[in-house]
Amino acid sequence: MEKVRIAVLVSGGGTNLQALIDSEKSGVLTSGEIKLVISDNRDAYAIKRAENNNIETIVLLRKDFASREDHEIALVGTLIDHHIDLVVLAGFMSILSPYFIDAFRDRIINVHPSLIPSFCGKGFYGLKVHEAALNYGVKVTGATVHFVNEIPDGGRIIIQKAVDVKEGDTPEILQRRVMEEAEWKILPQACQMVCGKILEEKTDVE
Numbered sequence: 436m437e438k439v440r441i442a443v444l445v446s447g448g449g450t451n452l453q454a455l456i457d458s459e460k461s462g463v464l465t466s467g468e469i470k471l472v473i474s475d476n477r478d479a480y481a482i483k484r485a486e487n488n489n490i491e492t493i494v495l496l497r498k499d500f501a502s503r504e505d506h507e508i509a510l511v512g513t514l515i516d517h518h519i520d521l522v523v524l525a526g527f528m529s530i531l532s533p534y535f536i537d538a539f540r541d542r543i544i545n546v547h548p549s550l551i552p553s554f555c556g557k558g559f560y561g562l563k564v565h566e567a568a569l570n571y572g573v574k575v576t577g578a579t580v581h582f583v584n585e586i587p588d589g590g591r592i593i594i595q596k597a598v599d600v601k602e603g604d605t606p607e608i609l610q611r612r613v614m615e616e617a618e619w620k621i622l623p624q625a626c627q628m629v630c631g632k633i634l635e636e637k638t639d640v641e
């Protein structure tokens with residue numbers, strides 16, 4: 436069976452990438468296959484995870500390009516060269532420009548560690564999101580997988596999952612719970628849903 440060609444963009448530890456890799460093995464993600472991992476950070480442990488699973492990795496550092504535009508042109512070019520159908524942002528810490536978004540319209544999804552529209556948008560990434568949730572005092576937080584458009588964290592929501600905040604939580608403890616209970620589950624599920632739709636569209640066209 437034909438599968439959707441997925442590229443995963445990472446900057447850090449890559450636990451969400453790992454969840455996607457595991458979901459291919461366990462049969463949750465059957466309609467897509469991770470063909471490429473791109474990192475904008477040479478030290479990202481996510482690269483090691485990809486290598487351990489024989490997935491091609493490419494490092495494209497912002498500082499190696501004259502401008503942000505040139506960096507994105509290289510990113511888009513690499514994705515096109517690899518015939519990528521779906522781009523998954525899994526802890527990718529750069530905000531994409533309209534140029535990139537237009538090149539992969541409705542073909543980019545992102546996992547964000549809160550229940551959007553809370554604690555999202557510019558400046559809300561990684562641990563900062565959980566710090567903000569704890570400072571506000573919310574009792575429930577969670578994670579969201581959404582399509583990426585020109586508004587940071589503003590694209591159509593695909594799946595959300597709520598997670599309880601507990602007495603004594605630190606940002607690190609809460610981050611881990613949100614990953615375990617929400618992100619690592621809904622990212623593979625959302626990927627499978629979107630890949631299924633892409634395959635349906637392809638058959639309709641043929």
Ligand code: GAR
Binds near residue numbers: 446527547560618
């Ligand atoms: C994850 O919690 C992800 O939701 C978040 O960064 C972490 C990356 O962890 N992404 C954002 O905050 C994007 N706005 P990982 O590298 O272990 O997957």
